[in-house]
Amino acid sequence: MSDKIYRVNMKELNYRIEDVPEEWMGLGGRGLTSTVIAAEVDPECHPLGPNNKMVFAPGLLSGTIAANSGRNSLGIKSPLTGGIKESNVGGTIAGIMAKLGVKALIIEDIPEDDSTFYHIHVTKEHVTIEPCPELVGKENFEVLDAMLERYDKKVAVMTIGTPGEQRMMISNISVKDPKGKLRSHGRGATGAVMGSKKIKVITVDAEKYKETHLADPEKFKSANKVFTKALQENPISGEGLPAFGTNVLVNIINEAGGLPARNFRYGNSENAEAICGETMADNIKARGGSTTHGCHAGCVIQCSQTYNDEEGNYLASGFEYEMIWAFGANFGISDLDLIAKIDNLMDNIGVDAIETGVTFGVAAEGGLLEFEDGETVYKILSEDIPQGTPLGKIIGSGAGNVGKILGVVRVPVVKNQSIPAYEPRAIKGQGITYVTTPMGADHTAGYAVATNILNSGGYIDPLKKEGQVELSRNLQIASAAIDSTGMCIFVAFPALDDPACLPALIDMINARFGINLTGEDVTSLGARILKTEHAFNLKAGLTAADDRIPEFMKYEPLPPHNVVWDFTNEEIDAFWDF
Amino acid sequence: MENAIEVTVKLFAQYREGHFKAEPRVYPKGTTVEGVIIETGIPVEQFPIGVIMINGRHMDESYVIEHGDTVSLFPKVGGG
Numbered sequence: 001m002s003d004k005i006y007r008v009n010m011k012e013l014n015y016r017i018e019d020v021p022e023e024w025m026g027l028g029g030r031g032l033t034s035t036v037i038a039a040e041v042d043p044e045c046h047p048l049g050p051n052n053k054m055v056f057a058p059g060l061l062s063g064t065i066a067a068n069s070g071r072n073s074l075g076i077k078s079p080l081t082g083g084i085k086e087s088n089v090g091g092t093i094a095g096i097m098a099k100l101g102v103k104a105l106i107i108e109d110i111p112e113d114d115s116t117f118y119h120i121h122v123t124k125e126h127v128t129i130e131p132c133p134e135l136v137g138k139e140n141f142e143v144l145d146a147m148l149e150r151y152d153k154k155v156a157v158m159t160i161g162t163p164g165e166q167r168m169m170i171s172n173i174s175v176k177d178p179k180g181k182l183r184s185h186g187r188g189a190t191g192a193v194m195g196s197k198k199i200k201v202i203t204v205d206a207e208k209y210k211e212t213h214l215a216d217p218e219k220f221k222s223a224n225k226v227f228t229k230a231l232q233e234n235p236i237s238g239e240g241l242p243a244f245g246t247n248v249l250v251n252i253i254n255e256a257g258g259l260p261a262r263n264f265r266y267g268n269s270e271n272a273e274a275i276c277g278e279t280m281a282d283n284i285k286a287r288g289g290s291t292t293h294g295c296h297a298g299c300v301i302q303c304s305q306t307y308n309d310e311e312g313n314y315l316a317s318g319f320e321y322e323m324i325w326a327f328g329a330n331f332g333i334s335d336l337d338l339i340a341k342i343d344n345l346m347d348n349i350g351v352d353a354i355e356t357g358v359t360f361g362v363a364a365e366g367g368l369l370e371f372e373d374g375e376t377v378y379k380i381l382s383e384d385i386p387q388g389t390p391l392g393k394i395i396g397s398g399a400g401n402v403g404k405i406l407g408v409v410r411v412p413v414v415k416n417q418s419i420p421a422y423e424p425r426a427i428k429g430q431g432i433t434y435v436t437t438p439m440g441a442d443h444t445a446g447y448a449v450a451t452n453i454l455n456s457g458g459y460i461d462p463l464k465k466e467g468q469v470e471l472s473r474n475l476q477i478a479s480a481a482i483d484s485t486g487m488c489i490f491v492a493f494p495a496l497d498d499p500a501c502l503p504a505l506i507d508m509i510n511a512r513f514g515i516n517l518t519g520e521d522v523t524s525l526g527a528r529i530l531k532t533e534h535a536f537n538l539k540a541g542l543t544a545a546d547d548r549i550p551e552f553m554k555y556e557p558l559p560p561h562n563v564v565w566d567f568t569n570e571e572i573d574a575f576w577d578f
Numbered sequence: 579m580e581n582a583i584e585v586t587v588k589l590f591a592q593y594r595e596g597h598f599k600a601e602p603r604v605y606p607k608g609t610t611v612e613g614v615i616i617e618t619g620i621p622v623e624q625f626p627i628g629v630i631m632i633n634g635r636h637m638d639e640s641y642v643i644e645h646g647d648t649v650s651l652f653p654k655v656g657g658g
Contacts, residue, residue, distance in 0.1 A: 235625070252652055
């Protein structure tokens with residue numbers, strides 16, 4: 001049974017199931033999505049027009065028993081950045097597509113009749129594309145319920161809420177997780193592209209096909225044992241993340257003076273203790289909830305959680321550091337429960353937590369609302385954005401656009417995408433990742449925080465320039481490769497410090513496909529992906545002048561260390577010398 | 579105590595359990611971070627030290643604390 005490419009055309013409202021071209025055979029996840037986008041999408045196309053495509057691809061190991069292999073990649077030309085985008089998600093979709101033999105699901109063009117939205121359902125033999133007027137205007141959880149009523153409860157679901165329907169720049173695509181909650185193809189306005197193609201929901205059959213083919217099952221099993229052990233014995237992936245979640249970072253980043261606060265004015269937040277992972281874990285213990293929850297089947301890290309209010313009622317799950325930082329430290333809300341309510345609301349309507357949170361910070365800076373005013377945030381997200389009021393449309397346009405509308409100078413974006421929860425002035429290696437990654441400001445593209453702050457993979461002083469470009473380059477190459485395997489990016493923690501981890505991962509890829517990749521092959525794959533993405537961006541009209549930090553960071557010293565961004569253009573551009 | 583200095587010690591993640599979040603503490607002059615770690619009794623055998631910061635800057639266990647320092651002690655943590 002060989003994998004196939006499933007190609008859906010939204011203008012013709014038909015589909016083809018194609019053989020996988022030779023040159024795409026060894027690719028999966030980000031490697032495949034970026035290769036297809038670069039090969040088939042005109043870099044100069046309008047991202048919301050007929051010539052953009054969506055490419056969904058599970059990782060090379062997705063659908064197998066390999067621990068933490070359930071990540072799915074989506075490739076588009078991003079309407080937010082104007083460049084290539086790979087957005088990576090957990091949930092059940094990757095494993096289910098892989099078991100069905102869907103190497104990639106490619107969606108092309110837009111319908112001529114734009115009066116309704118469509119529901120795409122993928123089975124092994126067929127793809128159905130049918131209008132779904134009854135779902136238009138509904139938010140994600142209601143769409144999810146409708147799909148669970150119609151199909152087997154394990155069906156994979158990818159959906160957009162009203163922000164995606166309205167093609168907003170903060171919109172994302174929500175993906176069902178094993179517990180029926182939602183994860184997101186979060187960044188880069190993925191929801192707007194799905195909305196432009198008039199697709200409300202995509203479902204994939206999970207009933208009939210339950211296994212992937214392994215070329216060497218024995219070798220696979222023993223490599224997975226070594227790999228799983230590496231994940232479980234690493235203090236970060238084995239202990240810290242399950243106990244405190246990703247939100248454990250609030251305190252350490254705050255102590256290091258790199259936690260962006262009040263729209264990137266300060267490197268410390270007075271709210272840190274109120275919103276930190278330790279406080280969250282205490283609340284979970286006291287209120288009943290769970291500190292451990294996997295975003296995809298086969299996850300042994302379980303960094304996610306279920307967070308309840310004081311009465312023990314469910315508030316949020318997948319309550320992550322980036323979101324809590326954006327609304328707690330950067331916008332200034334000190335009430336963790338209110339932040340949780342906002343988190344669940346954002347899951348429901350389908351907006352990117354980072355882009356939305358940073359947008360509110362810029363909006364507060366520009367006087368549209370007050371910092372700390374979480375009630376107004378909640379109202380805008382629950383009323384103005386779904387209804388598409390002028391205020392909703394403005395907030396929905398993202399931080400870069402809101403900055404322009406309000407005449408704000410302090411606009412923390414790179415390639416028009418909001419900077420996440422690590423201050424580039426105080427964590428300079430991470431800043432190099434923000435400016436150089438083809439994705440726009442993205443923390444997962446090359447997580448230099450590991451080596452700048454967390455003492456993972458050694459230590460490079462976060463306040464100094466030395467070694468940062470090389471660090472970021474090596475991490476970005478490795479991340480591009482990991483993003484192709486279907487592995488969660490947190491496997492990077494054991495991979496950085498445990499020599500048994502990466503070879504076991506490569507052994508699994510080899511045992512899955514009956515091939516003989518070496519560590520060097522994997523590195524060169526990562527480098528090739530990065531260069532493919534960079535070349536696409538250059539053809540799309542992005543230049544070295546887009547690989548830059550917002551100017552205010554060059555002249556506003558960031559407390560407490562009073563540091564500025566001090567890389568020269570030449571130092572940044574040397575990133576691409578490989 | 580003429581030889582005494584006062585510092586703020588902050589503990590994080592698993593180190594807080596049964597200990598404290600942040601406290602002013604008095605030590606003899608010349609105490610290293612290693613000495614502080616031993617004195618606090620945090621469970622470094624179960625959760626080895628991941629990061630030591632003095633006033634928000636990374637240091638190692640041999641650093642000799644000075645009056646007024648903030649000493650932050652973390653087990654290995656990560657996220658993203």
